[in-house]
Amino acid sequence: MKKLYLRIERCSGCKRCELACMDEHRDIDADKPRTRIFVESINERPVPVVCRHCKDALCVSACMAGCMQKDQNSGIVSNQGYLQKCVGCWMCIMACPYGVISPSDNGAMVDNASFAQALKCDLCPKKDTPACVSACPNEVIELRDIQE
């Protein structure tokens, strides 16, 4: 199962990972790009926080639409690409202990055209290497294959 692994002492807080993440997901985010990796800080030292694509993920159990699923082969936890569609109920946001799921802009929900979406890391399925990993100039983020 693929997971991101972090060496925080190498992080300079440049946030290029966040920008690359926003750019990579432009098609889902439409007008308001959002990052799925978060460069947080502890006493002004940067610490990226990422999705762990958990085993027995709480976001999956909390999802009342059934769209949040863990792919049995890749291990990727995502609410996109399934028959069930995200309706923006935010149960996953309430369930995620790492705080790495965020709501898309509310506009979509209000004008009735579609639902606002819960946005989270999908490990960039269209790429061999996730955008954040490629964008990091300091090799903070590594993609590892781990036995769960």
Add this chain to the structure above:
Amino acid sequence: MRFVIIGNSAAGVNAAQELRNADKDAQITIVSSEKDMAYSRCLISRFLDGRLKADGLYFKTRNFYHNYNIKPLLGKTALSLDRPAKAVVMADGEKLPYDKLLLAVGAGPIRPKVPGLELPGIFNFYSLEDARRIMKYVKDKLVKEAVVVGAGFVGLEAAYALCKAGIKVTVVERCAQILPAQFDHISSEIIREDLESLGIEIILDESLTSVNGESAVESVTIGEDTDIACSLVIFASGVRPNVLLASEAKLNISKGIVVDEFLNTGDADIFAAGDCIEIEDAVTGKRQPSATWFNAVLQGKFAALNMRGEAKRYSGAIGIQNSVQFHRLAAISFGMSQIMDEDLDYEVISHYNKEQKIYKKLVLKDNLLRGMIFTGDILKAGFYAALIREKIDVGAYKHKLLEPDFSYAYFRKENFGQVGSYAVTPSCWQSPSWFAERSLCMGIK
């Protein structure tokens, strides 16, 4: 092994799936009074206002029963349990023998006893079929005005959906605020404004006295003598765990079906999960009905493991865990959310920006977070909820808890049972002059 599951919803379906994942050969049967394949009850308001079609409500896929080799008996009601014979007796007389049985029968709507309940035009809002009936009635009778009784979750979802369908909606609530079980006064006012901005009228502190009409609903009376004209009434005045099957079978009942930490009812072969059971709330320590989708799913999964004899302890149930977004405003409440400043044993840290409609409140006791409400900005809500659920000491961070830079980063050594995602940090990172030495520390030449 023959597994029989009564209830084709969050708890029952997830239990069935888990059973099949673990046991390729077992016979698994799911029984439900409802005809529809497994759908999410939580989404019926989005069906009522037309934003979702029925198949958009299925939380598993259409082929679920086939793919998982589960026998669905839908549209069939279980009448009683024959415990000595280990069989479920169905309303049509059929007997379903089981080795292990799961009661995942949920909770059903209750109504206040007022005159006029027999009139056409009165509905519950519990099932997809209810939503279909309401839609048909609205269409047939050209309903223009509706009254929703109860401003809990379900009532407000119904009100929002009817309003979206162009109907003038009045909500009547006997408590002094909307969402009286989940939110505090300030947050409920913010959410109320959001709903009222759509034209929904909300009447607080008033009870329904009667439903009136000749041959169908024409009005309701609230309080002493206030009449509200309407041709549709939706009762959303609460639910109660469905305990009849269990109580008639002499299983232990209190506010819901009583189960131990293995979700067992006391009969070694009968388990129960979801809205029909009573839980011990991990934050308050009080016993209360389970009542949420999230709890039901987790309980279903744990019950399945225990039905297979794996002795997996289920713990950490939280009674209050809600996320809402009716209109523009998102809000989440978790744990002891309703504690206010004046509750002496607790400490409340809050932040309220009236203009931006952002309100955040944390409730603490003995350096542990006990409850939270986030309104208008729900980012990282799950992180705070995890601190509550896992009872993590936050004493060292009290001054920082609601600062924008407070995050999981501070607790990165806490993995919440998952594989870690951080390498061990070298000591140079802790040094006060880290920034000056960072290239050395980073190992960059």
